[in-house]
Amino acid sequence: MSVKGKQYSYTEISKHNTENDCWVAVDGKVYDITKWIGSHPGGKEILLLSAGRDVTNLFESYHPMTDKPVEIIKKYEIGYLSSYELPRYVQKSKFYATLKEKVRAHFKATDQDPQMAVGIFARLALVYILIGLGYYLSHFLTRNLFFNMILAVVYGMCQSLFALHMMHDTCHAAISHSPTVWKWLGASFDFFTGASLYAWNHQHVIGHHLYTNIRNADPDLGAGEIDFRIVTPFQPRSWYHKYQHIYAPILYGLYTMKYRLQDNETFFKRVNGSIRVTNPSTFDWAAYIIGKISFLFFRFFVPLVILKWNVLDLIVCFLITELYFGYYLTINFQVSHVAEDLKFYGTSTRPDEPAQINEDWAILQVKTTQDYGHGSLICNFFSGGLNHQVVHHLFPSIDQEFYHQLVPIVKSVCQEFGVTYHHKKTFYEAIMSHINYLYKMGNDPDYVRKPLNSKQE
């Protein structure tokens, strides 16, 4: 058997996940890209995150403007992938290729660089100033509890904008072409918020974006058979789910606190929900440890020891900031994916052989995602462009400032291929659609849709 005809299981390729031994799988083929890592224009960090995995859809969605990677990777082919760790998409349509062609033509015609929007550095500077100012005002300005509670909200807002304008674009390599810029901006997220970008990269880039709304694969849907919410047709219903439209949105506030704790699992247990975590580098470890120390120092040591805050006042203000930050981020993501008319995929329990999703990856992104508030500068700024979530999922490495330009292109290709593009006029409509969905899933057993997994159809 020739080397290229050899079959490899996912357990075999998962062992090759270091700089000196790096394999990936794309479209059912296995590639040993160890020699290419140092030459990758997108940097070695993003390849190491992908190492030892099936990265078909990352490979397709992170090179939207060029076919060069397809040519290069051919040289490194060593065989075939014989089994899968996570669900795989068994449909391949011309939808994404057609869309990418039109998007490329758009950037060429308008002479714009998708990762270098005009306002990009001004926006970055603004959110860095805001997070510093938010911290200063909420801790140093006054000792009046009432004003401090208001300022705690302001600080929560500053952290949210920092995450949505800096961290989120950075994790998707959507700011500049420099892997060094992504690395250091990413580390500054750990420093300023105490949450790990390395953990987020696994949850969001490797998990959520590749397996959107697929039960037991998308980490944003929660794992385990019993969850505090029932949002997919594959979960057992419990009596308390009747009230999930009331309590779930309240619990969303705990998200950032839970997230910081979950970082520890990512680093020590090497798992993030359904996603296997690869070995963190010394840099990742340093960012994580410094992030936790700076969090404890700035959020507790400075106010309690240096500024001599009353403990109870600090706890109240700390919780307000955190709850606000938690709500802001979670609601932003939930209204885009967990709402009426959106699709969910998967199986009730994780089988030995994971689900085959009878769908094309790019089309699934459109079916599982909704936009809101197109044309509203307020929605655009305060959501970090994620009111154009469909475009973001299809082109994660394109800067958020371009999303609104791409919406008409995506809509026209959706129309051509008969795919419904979901859009709510306002944020209020989007949020109500999320709450209604929670209500219907919790209260109407008939609302549970037919499973969309090919294995169960």
Ligand code: HEM
């Ligand atoms: C495994 C084989 C891969 C090959 C052969 C490859 C090849 C390339 C090439 C040739 C470029 C330069 C593109 C240009 O000239 O515009 C590039 C850029 C890039 N790649 Fe990859 N790539 C691979 C995997 C990946 C994966 C899995 C990811 C995502 C997780 C990724 C993310 C990026 C990014 C972010 C850039 C930078 C784009 C820019 O700033 O212009 N690559 N890659």
